[in-house]
Each structure stands twice: as C-alpha cells, then as structure tokens.
Amino acid sequence: MTDKLSEFGLIAKYFVPLATHPGALALSDDAAVLKAEADHDLVMTADALTAGVHFLPDDPPNLIASKALRVNLSDLAAKGAEPVGYLLALALPQSIDDAWLAEFARGLGEDQKTFGVSLLGGDTTATPGPLTIAITAIGRVPHGTMIRRSGAKLGDHVYVSGTIGDAGAGLAILQGKVAREPDAAFLIGRYRQPTPRVSLGPKLRGFANASLDVSDGLIADLGHIAETSHVRIVVEAEAIPRSDALKSFDPDIVRAATAGDDYEIAFTASSPIPAGLPVTRIGRVEAGQGVVLLDGQGQEIAVPKAGFTHF
C-alpha cells in the first residue's frame, strides 16, 4: 500500500466521495443503513475478482473497478432488480499507489452515475498477495417478483440479450491470438468492461419465468436453468446472436456458446413477450434435462465442455 496514506486517509480521499446514498453515512460509521420499503424485497449478490485470475494485474485500474462492479450489477439485473448500491472489500498489495487508487475510484464513480448506484460501505486492508476486490451489491424488487433460475416452464421460449462470445474472444486476443482492428478493440472491450443489462432486467419482471446472467458460458448457464427448473433446453445454434466482430475473428459457434464473461441476460418466457425488448429468441424449453445445441438441420452439435469453472 501507499505509504503516504493511512487506511483512513485513503478512504476519505477516494471512497467517501463515492458514498452518495444517505444510508452510507459518508462511510463515517461501522455500517450502512437502508430503510425497508413496504412491499419490496431486497436482492443481494456477492462476487469477488482476483488479479491474475479474473483480470490482469496491469489492466487499467478504472476498468478493473468497473468490471468488479458490473459483474455484480449484472446478477441483480438478471433477477429483475433495480440496483441500489454496493459494499466494497478491497485487499490491496503494497504495489498499489495513489495514482492507481485515483483511477480505480474514477472508474467506480463513472459507473455509479451510469447505473444509478452508490457505494454503501466496505473495508480496505493490506495483503501480501494479489489485489482482491469483493463486492456485495444490493438491489430491490416489488415483493415476490424476483426472477428465479428455477421457474422455466414447458413450452417457454428462450431468449438472450446482446451478443454472445465476444468476451471470450477478447480474452483470447489478450492472450496472444490476433484479430484485425477495430474488431480486436471491440472484443477486448467486451471482456474488460461488460455491459450489465440494468435497464432491461426490471422490464422482464412479470413475464420471464426463469432468468440468469451469462457468466460461465451460455450453454453452462442455461444448464443451471434446466437443472433447477427440471426441464430440457434446446438451443438453435444459428439463432445465437453474435457480433460481426466475433464472426470475423472466430466463426466457431460452440466456442462462442461456451466462452464465459458475456454478462448478458438469458431468460425463458411464454410467448408473446412485450415488443421492443432488445433480446433474441434462441430456443425452447422441453421436457427432459440438460441443454442441447442444434445445427440448422436439427442435428445435435457436440459440446465438448459444459462451460467454464474457475478450477
């Protein structure tokens, strides 16, 4: 850690300005306080990122901050929740200096404005190991409207937001595979700074029967819906939305459907869904179990590895 600032000093300088919610008490207390809203539920999720595992230590600090926050906002959105704020536990190695922290805080501050959230509290400690960022994000839904993974129904159609596979290609490029500009910049950006579907998520309440965010890979995550809903999900490979940049870098649809870090929302719903939602229909829910990927002739495509785990 910087030797110019104590723990209290760096909190005052970089983090108190981010504590815009009155319940954060300007980080001057042991805890944050949120008034319960009648007929609402609070939705809570925690995700941690570690340097060398989830991002590269020399990634731009504002983008590291942004990704750490966004992966949590993505979970809230997939549950249909509006985000309120987050608590941040930072374990900082000695190598982190003032300039790094200033950029890290800038990244958080910009995203706070974009997504309408506030820092609510947290903890900052030193570590002899890599930078670790643990965020707990808090959102809200009208009582009983959080969208579960387990609600998929027979006959539902399956939808996904955005495009799939970009982030996995971006990571491959960062690891040394070559792509043409401007495709490379686009794909790397999708890996480094995903776009949580914060405005889409709450619009899904009331008609989406099951939902989650795609972080482990589309097929693996649809597998979570299939498993908890006791159904089988059939995906039409050619319907999976892919960016032009991805198709030009890597046309392999299985790689796209099994790469991680998309942070799109996948959900199931009985037809018809409201007009104007920026989502693509990719499949259907049937009796059975597991996830099946079909080609244009209706033949099953082998999926060698059901997604991504950190181990």
Place this chain on the structure above:
Amino acid sequence: MTDKLSEFGLIAKYFVPLATHPGALALSDDAAVLKAEADHDLVMTADALTAGVHFLPDDPPNLIASKALRVNLSDLAAKGAEPVGYLLALALPQSIDDAWLAEFARGLGEDQKTFGVSLLGGDTTATPGPLTIAITAIGRVPHGTMIRRSGAKLGDHVYVSGTIGDAGAGLAILQGKVAREPDAAFLIGRYRQPTPRVSLGPKLRGFANASLDVSDGLIADLGHIAETSHVRIVVEAEAIPRSDALKSFDPDIVRAATAGDDYEIAFTASSPIPAGLPVTRIGRVEAGQGVVLLDGQGQEIAVPKAGFTHF
C-alpha cells in the same frame, strides 16, 4: 484448491447446508432475497480478513471462519442490530484441501447456531495469493433506531462491555511472549475467537447515544466517537475493565487501551442506564475534542500511539 471438487461441488458439499434462511434459495440462484419488513431498517457491514495479516495461515480453520464471521456480527451488534445473515466471498489458494474446508464450514455452522444467522450467498474463487475471506453481514433494527457513532452528548457517561486488552495480549503470546497457563490459553482464545456482543447490542437501542465496536483499540475507537460527535471523551484508566489473566500477563494499562481486536462494544449514554447490563462505566463526555486517559490522581497519561491501523 482441491482438485477433487469443482467450485459447484464444494459449494454443494460445504456451503449449501449453511444456507438455512429461505431467502438464501439454497445458494441455487444468482442472488439472495430478503423481504422488507415494514418499519424496519436493514444494517449492512463488510469486513475482510487475509491470511498473514489478520490471522495466521495455520490457525485452526474453524476458528478462522468463526473470527471472520464474528468481527462482522460485532459491527452489527454495536449498531443495535439483530443479525440476519451474511454473504461470503472466499478466495482460496491451491493449498486448501477438503479437510480444511470441512473444518472451516464447521466453524461457520456452529456460529450460525450460536448467533442465529444464515449464510445468504457468496462467491468462491481460486487465488494465487493468500486465503482471503470477505463477509458482508446483514442485520435489522426498528426504523430509525440504529445507533450511530456521531450521537454522543455532553454529560454522557461512557461504557464498555466485557474486558479490554485480552486479544492484544493473546496476539503478543502467539508472537512469542510468554504467559502462564491457563492465562495464555484464555488470552489467545480472546484473540482467535472474539465474542461479538450480539445479545447486548439490541438492548442498547433507545438510550445509547453513540456506539461502536472496539477493533482498532479502545482509545482509537473512542476517538472515532469523539470526532464524529464533536466532543471530548475522558477515560479513567483504572476503570477500564481488565481480566485477571491480562493483569497477570501485562499490567500496562496503556497497552491494554491501545491494543486492537477486542470486539467489545463502547457506547455513551445519559445516566441512568438500565439495570443488569454487563457493561462498565469508564468515563464521560465533555466539550472539546479527542480522547484523554486519566490516572487515579486525575493526571493525563500519555498515549504514544492512537491505536492501530493495518498500514
């Protein structure tokens, strides 16, 4: 990490059984959900512990788990809140095996029963660095009754629960200083497994004007009340409650009052306070600023270092 269990496997085996709250959804979803209670506030706090900084890597895993949970429950208690549950972000090094995780989960499970809380959610990842445990704890208070740091009033008396300085002595013993048994075991136990004042905390609502938990050292933490309340706090050194074990190991009162990790509650209140509270009056609130420690003759005792920071 163990190569016998995937992330999903270890969550199912060790953590799903800890998710006893219905809102935890058996850890089968992206988020936990808590129904808002009319006329209540939610209180939220986050504290992270890193191996080699906050505990020793070869400390017993059940005690590491217990301490990580208890330091968060201590913050809730000091705010007058009843604990509800917690989210757990674990960054696990390769060296962690199945037996370690089983003991870690056992420590959490025992404390969950003792303190009436549930695991609500979390995240488990691999790290090339030391074990890091980030917990966000959630509690509840009737609306508007959370006890702030900033409410101390002129003329208040100052109180503290339990005994002060034990944990600091326990750490000194672990670092090689010698104490007689059974004092050593008692003092080490106070360091490794603090006792959050979970039943005392809610009893302070309504009459405590300011409160916090003593983690950085009694004098430093009272300094936080003095600063945020714009008052001066005068502490009578001889009134500070100390265990017999501590007095026999180290009679130095300044060391006791500046050591960290007590996890007792310090609060201020107008007299009289309710009968039967297990607390000791140690001082008073005056006009001015800062914290002053007085000896039996009313002379100021120099405090060389205003407590403990992690940097």
